[in-house]
Amino acid sequence: MSGESGVTLLEAVRTALSDAMADDDRVVLLGQDVGRLGGVFRATEGLYARFPGRVFDTPLAEGGIVGSSIGLAMGGLVPVAEIQFLGFLHQAFHQVTQQLARYRFRTRGRFHLPVTIRAPYGGGLRMPEFHPDSLEAQLANVPGLKVVAPAFPEDAYSLLRAAIRDPDPVLFLEPQRLYRSVRGPLPADGADDGDFGARLRRPGDDLLLVSWGPSVHTCLAAAAELEERHAVRSAVLDLRFLSPIDHARLHQEAAARRRVVVVHEGVRSAGLGAEVVASLQEALYDTVSLPILRVTAPDTPYPPGRLEDAYLPSQEKIVEAALRVVDRA
Amino acid sequence: MSGESGVTLLEAVRTALSDAMADDDRVVLLGQDVGRLGGVFRATEGLYARFPGRVFDTPLAEGGIVGSSIGLAMGGLVPVAEIQFLGFLHQAFHQVTQQLARYRFRTRGRFHLPVTIRAPYGGGLRMPEFHPDSLEAQLANVPGLKVVAPAFPEDAYSLLRAAIRDPDPVLFLEPQRLYRSVRGPLPADGADDGDFGARLRRPGDDLLLVSWGPSVHTCLAAAAELEERHAVRSAVLDLRFLSPIDHARLHQEAAARRRVVVVHEGVRSAGLGAEVVASLQEALYDTVSLPILRVTAPDTPYPPGRLEDAYLPSQEKIVEAALRVVDRA
């Protein structure tokens, strides 16, 4: 799936932004360095020139970016804000949790906020502190927010288009490690398919690997190794939507296999994997009479440099967990 | 336990602060209105007069309160900061997650931060937005933080003393609804007992109710009703420590009963209850072959006024969940 053909995930993001701006002139972009530079990853490259007066370099203030996006939406625009790295969303957390997520509820629908917040996240690029942090569990605990995490160019395109069209706020988490390393086709008709569910990325009857974002690809690699070296056929479920989660699909795929491993880059405690396990336990307590293992980052801060290789959920750790779950059967 | 004798939880907090300041002159208090007024709940009443130059009213800026507490600790003091309401910790979230929680790790022990952050939280008092929010799940997802939530005056005293003595940062969550409604003794010797584990608040062989903070008391009321009206004997486990969780004790008490209900005021999705269930599922998948139910707030923003009665986990909902779990047996 991370083959040679098609566009990169970064190009898919850029194309989605460009098409959304072309289709709806209420769409504006704002963020740090998204203008002339085109963003530190070049996700907005060329848009500043192509859409004059609709792409804005902001001052260095995340709270101001999210807070003013709320006002831009109230003022009739459709802002797509970039937070340079997801870790820095904490600078704006009060605006996200207290304001962005609650205006519709607070005003009984008088105001609703078609705001999309894009942010690169995830490890593997030897980045400094904060830049690789995965905050999805904290965001999934915020009522009134939708959280989406694509793992493939096709999703990056269609889910970003859907996020921008959504009348409510969407946090769009972009796996930075995959920006240039993953290629794939864009959706045929250039639009999204309106499927807001989880997706099975690989079939397999023995075991279910559940993940999202960057670690979907680690799971796929682990699944390949499990098949080749251990004759264990693991299915890989890509949640895609982290809030709300597609519980129905999750239960269905887990029930079909009775063996489950959840994988994510965020820390283990109170991580989103816990929600996945809790959801499965309640629904399938008598079917999944097996431990559901979580392969995650440990409960320590994200370490510098090469140490991240030992910190992140690796192919090796996933294979090991999968074998444990299967052997127990 | 919420009997008539002893001190209120609020008095226990005040006494702990006062004793800590008397024992160690490096201890200073800061926060909004904690000085002359003694705090909006009067938790620091009298301390401004009793400890001149050691109790500070700060400007209205939570990030500055947490951020300067970090500096005060580096400068050789032991700051105890009050965030007027836990919901407003999001204004300071970047200082909490990126800075307070990580300096020891970042500097390989060159700096450690004996900082205590106190914050009232929880519902039931008809408060405006944000004031009742329960953020413990988000805090438990932050590596490098300890999170403590007392439910009784005795714990409010001893755990706050322990938090202030702790060489590392502690988030101390004070259940505001219990401030004046719960009474109890202070620890005999006035010091803490060094037990940092969960506590069984009520015995019972049929079922385990797991909770913390304000809802421990809702669980106790539900347990009483279950016993009287349904002859169901429910034990109540008060976690007390939300990060790290006392998994060993949790597993032990759950294994002994095989039926578990988790109760908290925070929203359900990615709530701390999910971590409790996931921890139990992995450890006891073959013992607890029953659904572990979560009685929590729904995945919606905290509602205004009387609506909170329908929003919060009530005695009625807990009893209902408990009976479901027992019947399934």
Next chain:
Amino acid sequence: MTQMSTDWAAEWAAGDGEPLRFLGPDGGLVRPDLPRPPDDLLGEALRLMLLSRALDQKCTSLHRQGRLGLYAPVLGQEAAVVGSHLAIDPATDWLVPASREQPAMLRHGWPLDRLLASLLGRIDAARIPDHVRMLPRQQSIASQLPHAAGIAWATAIRGLDGVTLAYCGDGATSEGDFHEACNLAGVMGVPLVLVVINNQYAISTPVSRQTRAIRLAHRARGYGFPGVAVDGDDLFAVHEVTRQAVERARAGGGPTMIEAVTYRMSFHNTSDNPSLYRDPSEEAEAGLRDPVARLVAYATGAGLMTPDAIDVVEAEVRAEVAAALDLALSYPAPGPEEIFRHVFSD
């Protein structure tokens, strides 16, 4: 007063920081160099200010009776709020309140019965009408300011001519949101008028513990736009200074920061007890600034209104509040299902 050409921000900046004042505490005009304030302004303003007092009184007593939740009166700050709001046009302009600017919300188009409904927890009846360009009260101090900057920015991007009038308190100026909003508004040159209601207190914290700045309005220069401090108990000065700032914003001249220096004559809210942190003598002295008494003294002194005429207005606004309250109480209280509505679009 539109013909006046003085640049108030420039005049203030050139001075020693003292707030601009046209109307003295005794109700006399202190600027012979200026034309007399328009009489229609006086009438509309006085009615709104008296309505505000009647509302404060009613809500406070309802709270005492346990019939209404927390209430934050605007008592003593009426000239600052009414004088500034009278300078905008609700038909085109936006109002972004902090939380106690009730008279501004009313003039902007939120019906009195709806406002009361919100205080009584009748959340659906309290819904701000679609045509009213106003944000709800903000419970998170200063968080409304980036929203105000964004609304004004959208107006500029879309080439509309609306101006955004935002309020915040002296305490709010210490929050990062205040700073980020002001700086963004400056860089983008948006049509925003920010009125800082400096009522000397943030709950128990006096402004002297809030900042060491002599005047908050000095902050504006650090954002590259004009700032001006004005006697917040002087209806005419507040109005004229705001009018000029709105005019500048409408003409594309960017934001202005106005510090209205006033005093919170009452408690922070109905759960607060000021005697724990401030001196009765201070309150007594501050009472002499009372903006309503000042305006009444001017009106009667200048022979523009008789005491009787003012009594009539007071009786009318009290009746208005009573009638609106009955209506508000007639609206249904929300059922539990409301918890699940309006989280996302259905």
Next chain:
Amino acid sequence: MTQMSTDWAAEWAAGDGEPLRFLGPDGGLVRPDLPRPPDDLLGEALRLMLLSRALDQKCTSLHRQGRLGLYAPVLGQEAAVVGSHLAIDPATDWLVPASREQPAMLRHGWPLDRLLASLLGRIDAARIPDHVRMLPRQQSIASQLPHAAGIAWATAIRGLDGVTLAYCGDGATSEGDFHEACNLAGVMGVPLVLVVINNQYAISTPVSRQTRAIRLAHRARGYGFPGVAVDGDDLFAVHEVTRQAVERARAGGGPTMIEAVTYRMSFHNTSDNPSLYRDPSEEAEAGLRDPVARLVAYATGAGLMTPDAIDVVEAEVRAEVAAALDLALSYPAPGPEEIFRHVFSD
């Protein structure tokens, strides 16, 4: 220069906002009214500045060879950093860097080999020695400023006489943390000297898009303490202005904000490509400001140092960097167990 009595903040505030300058781009002294700078200052400063250049050069080439991670050079900002740091005493005072102030970190007592170890991921060897009063680099823009305010506050509460010298960039001044830290420092009157290194850019964002303020130093008045803008490429002006601010802070006179106006002559960091957002002609012109060339011109012009003597220093600092690098490379890389250490006290 300690005998000088001019209040620089006052002189600057009285002017038109132009940064104070003692030493012109051509290396000539432009203030005949001032005594000649002390020669010992020149020697120490020039060595540090040349060492900084040698370090920038080495780290950049190591990065190009894939032997070192991201690196952020201080090229072009040496006078601003060195001139200000030379005004404090590492034995009593605290250093709170932003991130690229390498020469300040070195002078404060972080050995060069340790600094290089940090860039090479040898995290334990890089540990700041216990006796060195310095915070590590801060990756979260402006987040170090409340820490600096808190350290200075603790010094005041404890009655110690240390001063805290903190740095941040022009971009950092837009963050709420900048505002909250400055306001707190003002209210508490803490011994803090904040040097804003205005190098004209935050990655690709020019300061003109960062704020509409004419000079960032004007912000100080809004916090109630002195502010002053200085030519950041003029070692002597930066040093003297900082020295006076430190003196004031030590005497209990509270914080000062110093804006050092300079230019980021290089890329933001080794992953950045400035040609995408700025004009080569702009860089060429800015090159004329080069603080090192300026100081060399002064030293040689005034006959205080010969070009040969300067070549000797350059050779020495290059050797110093090379030796420190060998040492740094000899330190062990961390093993995976390090991930679990230093999360909490053991």
